[in-house]
Amino acid sequence: MKNKAKPAAPRWMIFVAAAAVALTCLTGKAFAKPEKQVAPDPSRTTPVHNIPLFDADGEQIDPADKEAAPLSQKVTCGKCHDYEIIERGWHFNTGDANVPPGRPGQPWVLADPATGTQIPISPRGWKGSYKPAQIGMSSWVFVDKFGRQLPGGDYGERFADAFGDIETDRWSATDYLSINCLGCHSSDFRQNQDEWAKNVERGNYREAATAASGLGHALGYVNKLPDFDRMLGDDADNPQFVPSVIYDKTRFGHKDAVFVDMAGAKLPNDRCYYCHSGHRTDQQEFEAQEDVHMARGLSCVSCHRNGIDHQISRNYEGETGKAAGYSCRSCHLGESDAMTAELRQGGFGAAPRPAHEGIPQLHLDKMTCTACHSGPVPTAEPKRVQTARIHALGVHGIPYDPNMLPVVLEPVFVKQADGRIAPCRMVFPAFFGRIKDGKVTPMLPPAVLAATGGALATAKGKAPTAPSAEKIADALKALAEDNSLGEAVYVGGGKLWKREGGKLAASDDPAAEPYAWPIAHDVRPASQSLGADGACTDCHSSNSAFLFGKVSPITPVALGEPVEFEMNHFTGQDAMYHKLFGLTFIFRPYLKSFGFVVSGIVLLILLAYGLPGLACMLKRFAGRASQ
Secondary structure, three states: OOOOOOOOOOHHHHHHHHHHHHHHHHHHHHOOOOOOOOOOOOOOOOOOEEEOOEOOOOOEOOOOOOOOOOOOHHHHHHOOOOHHHHOOOHHHOOOOOOOOOOOOOOOEEEEEOOOOEEEEEOOOOOOOOEOHHHHOOOHHHHHHHHHHHOOOOHHHOOOOOOOOOOOOOOHHHHOOOOOOOHHHHEOOOOOOHHHHHHHHHHOOHHHHHHHHHOOEEEEOOHHHOOOOOOOOOOOOOOHHHOOEEEEOHHHEOHHHOEEEOEOOOOOOHHHHHOOOOEEEOOOOHHHOOOOHHHHOOOOHHHHOOOOOOOOOOOOOOOOOHHHOOOOHHHHHHOOOOOOOHHHHHOOHHHOOOOOOOOOOHHHHHHEOHHHHHEOOOOOOOOEEEEEHHHHOOOOOOOOOOOOOOOOOEEEEEEEOOOOOEEEEEEEOOEEEEEEEOOEEEEOOHHHHHHHOOOOOOOOOOOOOOOOOHHHHHHHHHHHOOOOOOOEEEEEEOOEEEEEEOOEEEEEOOHHHOOEEEEOOOOEOOHHHOOOHHHOHHHOOOOOOHHHHOEEOOOOOOOOOOOOOEEOHHHHOOOHHHHHHHHHHHHHHHHHHHHHHHHHHHHHHHHHHHHHHHHHHHHHHHHHHHHO
16 A cells, blocks of 8 residues: 555665665666657647656556556656756756856745845846855755745756755655646646645645646645655655645546647746736735736737747847847837848837837937836835745735735836846845855844844744844844854845944945846836826926835834935936936926917017018019019
């Protein structure tokens, strides 16, 4: 029977078995090639997938087998498609140091109320974020924390051992997290990514894809089995938590083949939204405005395209490769470097060619298209926004709280590396850390709690809350007992804090600066863009939100006097110049009226003196003609 108790194996047998498994995985990975490589089909139809399913050992799945293994999409899909090529695609290559990181994008954020933590994390190493290894996060810990909305592969498989900690990592219990192909490509209404998230959270990495597909149900809870090892199989003490799957026999047909409703390259928007969507906390869902492109019938993959290599285009200006032709300017105006004549001409997807009447070229050179057309209309203070990846939106069972950490603000206008101003989402970091040789390294919450004793303890039976300033000071005192790794500090509220003379003292430091990433959606219609209908004062006024909106560095703990930045701090604009320049727009209507009046007077003068003069000249010419 599946859950029958077994005597504990000697330790040497465990090590030998683990080595054998590792050798098998390494050799299998090295020679994993599709049995039949499917060439791209130029037909606009999606091929019907009525196919047998296989487990990780390459055995066809028999749904009647009570001990049937979970579906392996790596093996099943790999029968026709080259998995080794796919796993190097953009969604699966964050651990590859040879891949250019490109423009900064959305980070993962490690948030913890008890220690007042919100740390932007990105394996791509974007400026202002931290790679997992920099803060002591192994691949397994990273996947265990964020795997709910990871697509599999990458840190969960290809780089699982590249950033590891053999003392704490539990790959032998959870197994690797392979790419969840159906998580993107399924059109089946039964595809349930919440089941993926639930099983990853339980440590059932091998079973997660089966449960999410709707082809079967996953049982067990690996993370409740501290000594579980998949090589040994059962757990004599807690057999009820040993993972297994039960297949839906009604899904299997002739010769146990299964119809898989595949979307091909035309992915449903819901597949993207599960990881790439946001919600403003001051709005209800029905108040949100749909992106104008979606309203016109386009989908996410209409613009964000890729081939079998899965190098999906991000479509920001300056991106190399396939993106040329699919950025805002390229679609609406054309792009000289685009791949086809049609894309070079513009008008992709029936995109209208904007006239931008009355807008000086300087604006188009110094700002991105999204600065005027995307995201919420700027207000006196940026709004709080929550995103799927950062706040686990869409994962059922997590109580929704509009005040949950971390705090993300939008829109904040920021000058980009190319000199153009773009609307961004922004998060201010907060964490305990060590400073050594002028560089601050964050500490993970468990390490902080362990080193500070009861200084940050939460009352029994109560939910963790952000610590007070007094608790921060006490924690820094406790951390100062061992400064071998650097002086203890706390980052929060846009400042770096040290304990000096029993009190907290603030200073500026790059580690306290916010992390910002550009937003492109939701795109508003032209009538709602900044400057529409000649409304120059949307930006050019002495109190415009675009230049003078107030940005507060909100972090879990409020320390010292509140700090505020004006938007021009991030756009790099001269505040005094634009204050004075904005005042000129107050008098522009009067200047225009004055100009019309003066022009009318001049016209009357010309008519009063010009017409008699013209008559005189005509008489003179007439007299000469009669002679």
